[in-house]
Amino acid sequence: xxxxxxxxxxxxxxxxxxxxxxxxxxxxxxxxxxxxxxxxxxxxxxxxxxxxxxxxxxxxxxxxxxxxxxxxxxxxxxxxxxxxxxxxxxxxxxxxxxxxxxxxxxxxxxxxxxxxxxxxxxxxxxxxxxxxxxxxxxxxxxxxxxxxxxxxxxxxxxxxxxxxxxxxxxxxxxxxxxxxxxxxxxxxxxxxxxxxxxxxxxxxxxxxxxxxxxxxxxxxxxxxxxxxxxxxxxxxxxxxxxxxxxxxxxxxxxxxxxxxxxxxxxxxxxxxxxxxxxxxxxxxxxxxxxxxxxxxxxxx
Amino acid sequence: xxxxxxxxxxxxxxxxxxxxxxxxxxxxxxxxxxxxxxxxxxxxxxxxxxxxxxxxxxxxxxxxxxxxxxxxxxxxxxxxxxxxxxxxxxxxxxxxxxxxxxxxxxxxxxxxxxxxxxxxxxxxxxxxxxxxxxxxxxxxxxxxxxxxxxxxxxxxxxxxxxxxxxxxxxxxxxxxxxxxxxxxxxxxxxxxxxxxxxxxxxxxxxxxxxxxxxxxxxxxxxxxxxxxxxxxxxxxxxxxxxxxxxxxxxxxxxxxxxxxxxxxxxxxxxxxxxxxxxxxxxxxxxxxxxxxxxxxxxxxxxxxxxxxxxxxxxxxx
Numbered sequence: 271x272x273x274x275x276x277x278x279x280x281x282x283x284x285x286x287x288x289x290x291x292x293x294x295x296x297x298x299x300x301x302x303x304x305x306x307x308x309x310x311x312x313x314x315x316x317x318x319x320x321x322x323x324x325x326x327x328x329x330x331x332x333x334x335x336x337x338x339x340x341x342x343x344x345x346x347x348x349x350x351x352x353x354x355x356x357x358x359x360x361x362x363x364x365x366x367x368x369x370x371x372x373x374x375x376x377x378x379x380x381x382x383x384x385x386x387x388x389x390x391x392x393x394x395x396x397x398x399x400x401x402x403x404x405x406x407x408x409x410x411x412x413x414x415x416x417x418x419x420x421x422x423x424x425x426x427x428x429x430x431x432x433x434x435x436x437x438x439x440x441x442x443x444x445x446x447x448x449x450x451x452x453x454x455x456x457x458x459x460x461x462x463x464x465x466x467x468x469x470x471x472x473x474x475x476x477x478x479x480x481x482x483x484x485x486x487x488x489x490x491x492x493x494x495x496x497x498x499x500x501x502x503x504x505x506x507x508x509x510x511x512x513x514x515x516x517x518x519x520x521x522x523x524x525x526x527x528x529x530x531x532x533x534x535x536x537x538x539x540x541x542x543x544x545x546x547x548x549x550x551x552x553x554x555x556x557x558x559x560x561x562x563x564x565x566x567x568x569x570x
Numbered sequence: 571x572x573x574x575x576x577x578x579x580x581x582x583x584x585x586x587x588x589x590x591x592x593x594x595x596x597x598x599x600x601x602x603x604x605x606x607x608x609x610x611x612x613x614x615x616x617x618x619x620x621x622x623x624x625x626x627x628x629x630x631x632x633x634x635x636x637x638x639x640x641x642x643x644x645x646x647x648x649x650x651x652x653x654x655x656x657x658x659x660x661x662x663x664x665x666x667x668x669x670x671x672x673x674x675x676x677x678x679x680x681x682x683x684x685x686x687x688x689x690x691x692x693x694x695x696x697x698x699x700x701x702x703x704x705x706x707x708x709x710x711x712x713x714x715x716x717x718x719x720x721x722x723x724x725x726x727x728x729x730x731x732x733x734x735x736x737x738x739x740x741x742x743x744x745x746x747x748x749x750x751x752x753x754x755x756x757x758x759x760x761x762x763x764x765x766x767x768x769x770x771x772x773x774x775x776x777x778x779x780x781x782x783x784x785x786x787x788x789x790x791x792x793x794x795x796x797x798x799x800x801x802x803x804x805x806x807x808x809x810x811x812x813x814x815x816x817x818x819x820x821x822x823x824x825x826x827x828x829x830x831x832x833x834x835x836x837x838x839x840x841x842x843x844x845x846x847x848x849x850x851x852x853x854x855x856x857x858x859x860x861x862x863x864x865x866x867x868x869x870x871x872x873x874x875x876x877x878x879x880x881x882x883x884x885x886x887x
Contacts, residue, residue: 302701400572407573407869409861411824412842416858419846420584497710501828504712507846523716523832538720546709553708554701 303558309551317366320359326513339536346536348521354540357518361541364426364514365496365548371430372437372495377488379438381480384445385472389453398442405439414498418507429508433495441487445480452476482563489556493549500545515541577862581855582634592851593619618645618852638859644852646845654856657841662860665826665837668753672760673822677815679761680768681808687769688776688807689799699773703766711763712828718755719832729755756829763825764818771814776807812876819868823861 339346343353387398414432423429452458461471477484502508503516510517522538584591593615600611619634637644646652687699723729730752779785780803788798827839834840838857845854 302704404573404576407862407866408577409823409858409865411827412839412858412861415827415842415846416584416854419849419851419854493708501710501712505828505831505843505846507843519712519716535720538716542713542716546705546713549708549710550705553704557704 300558300561302554303561306551306553306555306558309547310555313362313366313548313551316359317362321363324356324359326356326360346540348518348537354537357513358515358540358544360513361515361518362544362548365500365545367426368429368433368499368514369492369496371426372433372499373488373492375430375434376438376491376495377441377484379434380441380487380491381445381477381484383438384442385449385476385480387442388446388449389468389472389476395446399446402439402443402446405436406443408436410436411498411501414502415505415507418502423508429499430495433498434491437491437494441491444487445483448480448483449476452479482559486556486560486563489552489559493552493556496545496549496552500541515545573866574859574863577859578635578638579631581859582631584855592849644856646850646853654853657853658838658856658860661836661838661841662864664835665823665830665839667749668756668835668837669760669822669826671753672757672764673815675757676761676765677768677811680765681772681811683765684769684772684774685776685799685804685807687773688780691773691777696773699769703770706762706766707764707770709763710828711759711825712832714762715756715759715829715832718759722755752835756833756835759829759832760822760825764822767818768811771811772807775810776803779803779807782806809880812872812879815872819865819872823865 343355346354348354348357383398383402387395387402413435417432417435421428421432423432458471458475461475466475499508500514500516500519503510503514504519504523506520508514508516510520518541519538522534522541596618597611597615600606600614601608606614642653642655644654646654646657683699683703687696690696718729785798785802788802793802823839826837827842829835830837830840831843838861842854842857842861844850845857
């Protein structure tokens with residue numbers, strides 16, 4: 271069956287694709303941007319294809335406990351003699367899934383609330399602003415911890431929903447103020463005079479202009495979500511239903527006592543290094559993107 | 571204010587209205603498993619949660635509110651009969667003390683590094699700073715905590731593995747130095763995780779101030795360089811950073827959950843996580859509420875300070 275995309279949507283997609291292609295080329299010219307982009311691509315590939323290529327080693331063999339890195343076990347083995355590399359690869363799937371899902375949820379809520387609140391104004395704006403204020407003041411992580419106790423997160427979507435509970439508010443607040451200033455510009459006036467629907471103005475006229483900003487904030491949201499999800503798994507607050515790097519950290523640091531013996535160093539370090547690499551990749555890439563769209567940040 | 575009310579209502583909702591909520595659960599447990607008479611069981615639940623389940627819901631809510639206003643956060647479900655407020659009062663200093671010290675240190679380091687980088691922008695220091703700072707900033711604070719715990723406490727044995735003090739508390743020199751000794755690694759973790767963020771913010775802020783007319787005017791007037799750097803550029807560049815300081819407070823408190831747990835440091839974040847392990851709902855909700863109140867108060871103070879610092883901003887605007 272032929273997949274039909276409505277022509278309007280197709281046009282929007284085409285504009286975004288061509289502009290993002292241009293943007294990526296520009297980003298690639300800066301060293302740190304290129305590094306970040308490559309790292310992110312590598313991790314996406316690892317999360318998508320890695321589990322297909324490398325089977326998860328679940329066979330416990332106590333005689334192979336804490337083997338140092340070797341050819342058959344490139345990252346050594348854990349406290350039960352299982353291969354660490356396979357755990358890292360399978361863990362990346364959950365880390366990336368939660369991060370990207372939470373990023374999408376955060377950005378969607380933030381954008382919709384921000385645009386509606388800024389464009390519509392009135393009582394709706396007041397109500398939404400109050401909600402944003404509340405979400406901005408509540409300490410996010412403790413709230414997520416309390417929620418995680420009541421809501422059993424059994425798949426990445428649940429985890430992502432819990433992690434998106436407060437971060438959308440700061441994006442919504444920023445978008446709202448941008449919409450407020452954009453509302454007075456001529457092209458919005460023109461759209462109003464033409465009698466275009468409010469929905470059309472909000473999402474076809476205003477949103478495309480905010481897209482670079484949204485893209486950068488999407489990456490910030492992903493960084494925050496990966497930070498929070500791995501951390502909450504590490505604390506053992508989220509149920510161990512998925513093999514996340516945080517679960518490995520938890521086992522290494524608390525449960526298996528790997529923290530207190532020298533021979534287990536590789537087991538503790540493996541998730542740490544991968545997490546640090548992924549997060550720096552995202553941060554360097556998002557900074558490069560920010561520089562492209564925000565010339566004020568560019569070097570003098 | 572409205573945030574606090576929201577969190578209280580949210581807590582009430584979780585304790586009382588969620589399916590299988592802890593208040594009902596405790597009541598059922600008392601009646602069926604420990605065969606305590608129904609009326610007495612209701613009384614026990616009221617002591618723990620501060621609400622009388624026999625009354626209608628809105629009265630329970632008001633009762634819950636008034637008991638909170640009296641400072642009664644209920645009693646811990648696990649550490650039997652200890653008031654939650656007592657546990658929190660004991661742990662609060664151990665959160666405030668390391669956090670305030672590390673915020674000051676990281677702010678000072680970050681601001682100075684950021685200014686140097688901005689002044690020498692394009693130079694060697696700046697280029698290295700621009701690559702290293704984002705990386706430092708992006709690595710999660712609990713990773714630093716784990717690394718420091720492993721390297722400096724477990725392997726090198728320079729610093730203690732857990733706890734906040736090991737001598738009798740009191741206003742003695744011995745106790746104070748011991749407290750600093752135990753807080754050193756938590757503070758180090760906070761600082762390493764956050765100084766780069768301040769540095770980057772300060773760098774951007776300084777660069778934009780350097781382009782201002784009043785700086786050019788000051789230079790044209792032939793003012794000494796030191797004076798321009800500190801009184802003209804520095805003071806104006808720091809201003810916007812205070813706003814981010816407010817926003818970061820919530821984030822820092824969140825980080826306390828990780829760092830205190832990693833170092834078994836008995837602050838409020840540590841007890842929050844412990845209460846989750848033990849499903850100690852009253853203690854958990856109490857910790858959450860106190861953290862929120864602390865941030866609201868900190869925001870309020872910072873607002874006052876900020877309007878003092880920057881006369882362009884008037885309160886109530």
